[in-house]
Amino acid sequence: MPHLPLRSLSLAALPAALALAVVAMPAQAQNRDDRFVLRLSAFNPEAELGFSGNGVVTDGTDDATFGFSEDFDTGREWRPRGAVGFRISERQALVGNFYDYQRDETWEYGGNVLDTGTIIPGGDPIEVPGARIDGRLSFRLANLNYEYAVVKNENFEWGLGLGVTYAKLEANANGVSTGTDLVDPQFENASWQRDGFSPGLHTRLSWIPADRWTVSLEGQYLDTRWGDFLDERGHFERGGLLVEYMVSDRVGIHAGYDWFRLKLSDEYRGTARAPTGVDAGPFPYSGKVTGDLKVHGPMAGVTFRF
Helix, strand or coil: CCCCCHHHCCCCCHHHHHHHHHHCCCCCCCCCCCCEEEEEEEECCEEEEEEEEEEEEECCCCEEEEEEEEEEECCCCCEEEEEEEEECCCCEEEEEEEEEEEEEEEEEECCEEECCCCCCCCCCCEEECCEEEEEEEEEEEEEEEEEEEEEECCCEEEEEEEEEEEEEEEEEEEEEECCCCCCCCEEEEEEEEEEEEEEEEEEEEEECCCCCEEEEEEEEEEEHHHCCCCCCEEEEEEEEEEEEEECCCCEEEEEEEEEEEEEEEEEEEEEECCCCCCCCCCEEEEEEEEEEEEEEEEEEEEEEEC
């Protein structure tokens, strides 16, 4: 069989290419005759949280544009992780996953300078104050997917499916900003929470290369506009790799790596007013802000098959 460079394959074609490659291989182990699978894991993720945006501010005559981009990283902390599978028939199954991510962090922003152009008489730049934020990120996700095995033989299975995802996101922050020539130091508390359901897409590859061993690759995708998950526009995508060894017919151990990403965007508008004593404004503004949360890390745990 000719070698196919993985770099030349699109993400959409990768599962099909792997399926064709494994189907052509001789069977090395029999498919396990288990109806129920439960995996209990410890997940050790780190998170990357990014905010970016752009906008325009005006005095009714002239406009000035502005933009920003900030990234924040968090440390690692062990969290619970679970997965379940129930085989309905030879080619049909229900597959579920559960995540629980929570992290307390402190972020610091060093401030910036906004070029106001012709909005402020004389065109003087405005200093944006620095800030310190003590916050908590919480992310809970559970999904249940119906899966149909498009390709299935003694040692390989490729399934496609549809499902429903429930997610709850929560962010709490205490922020302190430094003062500038125009703005006094400030302290603010903020809290944001969303939860809801959304339909999603699912795919899974499962390969038994040898007796007692299983290698699997799983992925999900959803758009926030498909359900009542969030008011903001965005999408969620997840991928996971798992290697499992069965110590006995019913009990095994597994290790792997999981990654998921939630990207949201929303439009905003408002009116800024100059500090007392400054003869300028008011300044209506509008723009778009995007938040990007990436969570990824290793996992390990115990498998039960019945």
